Ligand SMILES: Nc1ccn([C@@H]2O[C@H](COP(=O)(O)OP(=O)(O)OP(=O)(O)O)[C@@H](O)[C@H]2O)c(=O)n1
């Protein structure tokens with residue numbers, strides 16, 4: 561894990577439908593500031609430089625089946641504009657995010673040692689955050705996630721009725737973080753975690769909502785580094801309005 565010549569790849573998940581956003585287009589190809597979310601996310605990944613100056617060498621994008629060619633053309637332009645020598649692969653996604661990441665991992669080049677997994681739905685994760693995650697993996701942590709403190713009071717609730725649910729307890733929040741992407745991994749740790757957890761991936765009810773959960777379930781420690789508010793996820797129509805406002809400088 562301390563080899564200065566490790567090769568970095570990123571799996572950029574963009575194959576979701578965006579059902580909570582509720583538009584006709586898949587979420588990753590919805591434009592903000594004139595460009596689809598997936599293009600913004602890819603540009604940020606490619607702009608990142610680790611402490612030793614290294615950058616992402618392979619970008620694997622998971623895309624909706626009906627948009628494979630369009631996403632490949634779009635991301636080809638982003639890679640070309642970056643001026644970097646980057647291998648680009650675009651693959652069809654799976655039924656869940658977990659399956660999509662697994663499909664992306666299957667495309668990794670042999671010499672890749674460090675894998676980032678990032679959501680196109682987090683289009684404005686700054687390059688500095690990407691670098692922070694890579695540097696922590698290189699420092700010896702096999703699994704690294706960015707996390708932000710939880711600002712609301714958090715309560716566990718029980719089964720209720722049509723009017724609401726009863727509080728079971730107030731959860732102490734000092735030790736809680738809200739986890740973002742990109743998440744960074746030793747390649748073999750992530751591949752093994754996906755292999756162990758593959759039986760969960762077919763259905764949303766059982767699939768892991770992030771890759772670190774699969775690594776935890778495989779018994780490997782996960783390390784948290786400071787997250788960044790700019791890496792917020794676009795999930796709902798309101799999130800999209802906020803992203804549009806922040807990129808144009810307007811108030812939301
Ligand atoms: N089968 C899937 C589902 C999700 N994703 C990606 O995983 C990221 C996080 O998922 P989420 O925000 O839940 O996206 P959607 O599944 O598109 O949204 P929704 O749950 O509202 O349908 C997104 O970049 C999304 O494109 C994916 O690649 N393949």
Ligand SMILES: C[C@](O)(CO)[C@H](O)COP(=O)(O)O
Pocket residue numbers: 657679739740741769770771793795
């Ligand atoms: C991976 C993730 O973005 C980390 O916060 C999140 O788990 C995705 O969750 P979703 O249920 O797919 O929105």
